[in-house]
Amino acid sequence: MNQFDDETRVALLGSQPDERGTGPAYQGQVHPAWNIGANPNGGYLAALAAAALRQAEPAHTDPLSVTVHYLRPGLGAQPCRIDVQALRKGRTLSTLRATLLQDGLARLELLAAMGDLAEVTTPVLALPRPEIPPPELCVGRSSEAQGIGLSILERLDIRLHPQHARAQAGGHAQVSGWIRFRDGRAPDTLACLLFADAFPPAVFGLLGLVGWVPTVELTVHVRQRPAPGWMLGHFWTQDLCDGRTIEDGALWDSTGRLVAQSRQLALVRQGNVNA
Numbered sequence: 001m002n003q004f005d006d007e008t009r010v011a012l013l014g015s016q017p018d019e020r021g022t023g024p025a026y027q028g029q030v031h032p033a034w035n036i037g038a039n040p041n042g043g044y045l046a047a048l049a050a051a052a053l054r055q056a057e058p059a060h061t062d063p064l065s066v067t068v069h070y071l072r073p074g075l076g077a078q079p080c081r082i083d084v085q086a087l088r089k090g091r092t093l094s095t096l097r098a099t100l101l102q103d104g105l106a107r108l109e110l111l112a113a114m115g116d117l118a119e120v121t122t123p124v125l126a127l128p129r130p131e132i133p134p135p136e137l138c139v140g141r142s143s144e145a146q147g148i149g150l151s152i153l154e155r156l157d158i159r160l161h162p163q164h165a166r167a168q169a170g171g172h173a174q175v176s177g178w179i180r181f182r183d184g185r186a187p188d189t190l191a192c193l194l195f196a197d198a199f200p201p202a203v204f205g206l207l208g209l210v211g212w213v214p215t216v217e218l219t220v221h222v223r224q225r226p227a228p229g230w231m232l233g234h235f236w237t238q239d240l241c242d243g244r245t246i247e248d249g250a251l252w253d254s255t256g257r258l259v260a261q262s263r264q265l266a267l268v269r270q271g272n273v274n275a
Contacts, residue, residue: 043197147209229254
């Protein structure tokens with residue numbers, strides 16, 4: 001088993017329903033290797049919750065649309081409980097809700113449309129993949145450049161466009177680069193939730209050392225199952241006001257196909273904005 005699979009593994013807590021009596025509950029473990037600073041990465045927590053949805057509805061294992069509200073930071077190196085509620089089960093997709101709890105407190109609420117992307121036809125319209133240097137000519141993401149500890153780099157190999165790798169280097173609120181699992185695991189639709197939140201924040205290219213930029217809400221739309229190999233990510237924002245930013249993003253697989261799009265609302269610490 002690969003590290004990501006092992007560290008998003010959940011187990012059914014017997015046959016008991018969740019606290020609302022509407023669905024199953026699962027036990028998991030939040031691993032600290034996915035931390036940004038002292039806090040678990042939001043994309044990792046979303047993937048952990050979505051892993052419970054996969055078990056709850058095995059006919060629909062691909063997250064077509066996922067919206068996550070982060071209520072409070074997760075706790076690294078701590079167990080978690082995931083309560084699942086099936087809102088609707090259909091032939092082509094199912095809608096489910098997951099609540100991830102630690103120490104008795106809800107850390108996130110996730111609402112997902114789950115389906116099956118095994119046979120997706122060629123899209124009629126799709127964002128074109130940007131042209132950037134190949135991974136070997138890009139720069140590895142680093143804790144020093146962003147000004148915060150990045151334990152997540154123990155698990156992910158992230159190579160940034162040379163123009164986006166240094167603080168304020170690009171002069172624009174955008175970042176692009178390549179991403180893959182360090183242990184060679186091929187990406188899948190669950191990994192898209194993680195990858196959509198694993199790059200430096202787009203404001204890094206404009207503001208510099210922004211540290212941790214916590215996500216308030218994240219939405220990911222997954223369009224296709226990615227092919228093995230490097231995935232390319234591009235993230236940008238044209239919205240920064242009162243310490244809040246709205247960031248858009250897209251992920252392409254190794255064949256050049258657009259596989260996921262994202263949007264998130266995140267907090268930028270005011271001191272960094274004024275620096």
